[in-house]
Amino acid sequence: MSDTEADNSGTTDPGYRRLSGLGRQIRGANPFAGDIVPSRIPIFARRTGRPTLPFPHPWNYQDPIRVLESCFHGADDIEGPGRHSRYLDIPGFPPFLITRDPGLIRAIMLETGDRAGQFDRDVLPFVGIAQATGRNTLLSSNGSAWRRQRKLAAAPFGKTKLFNLERFGEFEETFRQTVTTRLGALRQRLADRGEKSVQICLEPEIKCVMLEMLTNNFFGAEIPYDELRSVYVPALERVIEHIVRDTVLGQLGVLGRGLTFLRSRRKSFKGDNAIFERLTSLVTEGRRARRGLWNQFKADEVPDDALRGNLKVFLAGALEATTSYACWAITHLARSIEDQEKLYAAVKDINQYTPENLKKAQYLGYVLDETLRLTPSLYFLPRQGTADVWVQTTDSRRMFIPKGVHLLLDVWHANRHEDHWGVAKTGHPALDFVPQRWAEIEAREQVSKDLMHFGFGFGARICPGQHLGQLETALVVGALVKLFTFKAPTTDYQANAGVSTKPRDGTLVDLVLR
Numbered sequence: 350m351s352d353t354e355a356d357n358s359g360t361t362d363p364g365y366r367r368l369s370g371l372g373r374q375i376r377g378a379n380p381f382a383g384d385i386v387p388s389r390i391p392i393f394a395r396r397t398g399r400p401t402l403p404f405p406h407p408w409n410y411q412d413p414i415r416v417l418e419s420c421f422h423g424a425d426d427i428e429g430p431g432r433h434s435r436y437l438d439i440p441g442f443p444p445f446l447i448t449r450d451p452g453l454i455r456a457i458m459l460e461t462g463d464r465a466g467q468f469d470r471d472v473l474p475f476v477g478i479a480q481a482t483g484r485n486t487l488l489s490s491n492g493s494a495w496r497r498q499r500k501l502a503a504a505p506f507g508k509t510k511l512f513n514l515e516r517f518g519e520f521e522e523t524f525r526q527t528v529t530t531r532l533g534a535l536r537q538r539l540a541d542r543g544e545k546s547v548q549i550c551l552e553p554e555i556k557c558v559m560l561e562m563l564t565n566n567f568f569g570a571e572i573p574y575d576e577l578r579s580v581y582v583p584a585l586e587r588v589i590e591h592i593v594r595d596t597v598l599g600q601l602g603v604l605g606r607g608l609t610f611l612r613s614r615r616k617s618f619k620g621d622n623a624i625f626e627r628l629t630s631l632v633t634e635g636r637r638a639r640r641g642l643w644n645q646f647k648a649d650e651v652p653d654d655a656l657r658g659n660l661k662v663f664l665a666g667a668l669e670a671t672t673s674y675a676c677w678a679i680t681h682l683a684r685s686i687e688d689q690e691k692l693y694a695a696v697k698d699i700n701q702y703t704p705e706n707l708k709k710a711q712y713l714g715y716v717l718d719e720t721l722r723l724t725p726s727l728y729f730l731p732r733q734g735t736a737d738v739w740v741q742t743t744d745s746r747r748m749f750i751p752k753g754v755h756l757l758l759d760v761w762h763a764n765r766h767e768d769h770w771g772v773a774k775t776g777h778p779a780l781d782f783v784p785q786r787w788a789e790i791e792a793r794e795q796v797s798k799d800l801m802h803f804g805f806g807f808g809a810r811i812c813p814g815q816h817l818g819q820l821e822t823a824l825v826v827g828a829l830v831k832l833f834t835f836k837a838p839t840t841d842y843q844a845n846a847g848v849s850t851k852p853r854d855g856t857l858v859d860l861v862l863r
């Protein structure tokens with residue numbers, strides 16, 4: 350079996366596995382098999398120009414995208430399956446598979462779920478989040494516990510529930526009022542100062558609007574905007590910062606565990622978490638009055654406490670993801686005035702974001718898709734093998750993945766690689782922001798399974814907040830483009846990555862009144 354020697358003996362004895370695993374690791378044999386045989390990542394590669402070590406350590410853990418990049422250092426010189434799928438094998442630890450092959454990412458996501466042998470979400474990266482939310486949530490559970498959580502908490506976010514015409518109208522209107530009021534106030538601030546333009550970091554503004562839409566419009570809480578802005582957003586930011594530290598250190602799985610001494614022990618975490626608890630309680634109050642979408646939550650017999658963890662996941666996670674999504678869209682548009690104007694033309698006459706109007710504003714859809722492709726909010730998706738399995742891609746390539754392997758589905762690098770999204774496949778360079786590429790893909794009727802950006806995930810664990818998040822982001826970006834033109838002071842941009850990715854400059858733009 351050359352360099353490839355799969356341990357598919359079928360035994361499940363962990364002692365045997367550990368020993369045979371160690372034997373294999375010492376022999377340097379590849380634990381994977383099939384058509385997709387990943388190449389091995391050298392642990393040390395001195396004088397090769399590799400950006401950093403291919404796992405987190407005290408000097409690189411704040412830049413996880415660079416760590417992932419290092420996993421693929423030199424891989425572009427490889428022909429064959431080892432080019433886009435690689436593995437890290439450190440004696441004594443389960444192997445890590447890191448893939449930027451969209452076909453394989455799709456196959457693994459499709460095989461993730463609660464059926465026997467399916468992949469789990471690897472929860473190690475979420476130990477930090479679980480500290481704040483508890484483990485019994487959609488994010489941190491697997492198997493039947495996850496299925497229960499999904500039934501309990503995800504239904505009200507579904508497309509049919511949310512886009513039910515009557516209900517949608519109600520939400521769209523309150524969301525739109527919120528966005529218009531907040532962005533309108535920004536406009537007024539400029540006008541009052543007699544200024545036509547200002548340089549501003551938009552991320553804090555967007556974050557407050559996103560939280561207000563979620564707490565007050567969606568969940569029917571009645572929290573004054575100033576309190577959201579001065580108390581809850583800053584506390585949530587600090588909780589998330591704490592989470593990030595734990596997330597990033599845990600994200601390459603067991604390797605991050607050794608770095609626990611770096612994890613935040615700040616006393617303030619307790620205080621901030623107490624504020625987060627208070628916010629969650631305010632949000633649950635809407636339930637008793639059946640305000641907002643609360644009457645959609647199926648199981649009235651389910652006590653608030655059973656939903657609490659998920660509510661915290663929604664509040665912190667959704668705030669992060671929607672802020673990231675909108676900030677990236679604005680970042681790209683601020684560097685392409687032509688696209689900004691095309692978007693303005695598409696939305697200028699839209700006063701209501703009904704499903705039909707959203708469909709009509711095609712360019713807005715292209716801008717949002719291109720944003721999630723080029724700068725996905727969730728930059729990698731973690732999985733873990735629960736059994737020895739074979740997976741198969743739609744083009745019939747097969748891969749054997751042994752039990753216990755940690756899988757990092759590197760969406761960030763998959764979506765930015767010329768092989769998958771470049772000129773040959775889409776007519777435009779992969780690293781360029783070109784919303785128009787989606788119109789061309791549509792015109793060529795390329796099937797969606799070939800060109801997927803995984804911005805909301807895929808398969809059974811797909812994002813339940815997709816439609817809500819898409820609507821909120823469309824409203825914020827659409828409203829901003831209608832009120833202002835905006836230009837970035839630089840042509841390039843950098844990404845920060847923690848729980849999600851964000852523009853490093855806080856979405857700094859020169860904002861000019863239209």
Ligand code: HEM
Nearest residue numbers: 487663667670671726727730804805806810812814818819
């Ligand atoms: C609009 C921006 C958003 C983006 C880009 C986004 C992205 C994602 C992605 C990629 C996943 C899949 C993770 C995986 O496969 O491991 C996911 C899952 C999830 N998202 Fe979102 N999300 C967004 C908004 C929201 C909102 C608004 C909510 C809720 C209010 C939400 C709640 C969740 C939850 C609970 C999960 C876990 C689902 C499960 O494991 O069954 N997300 N999200």
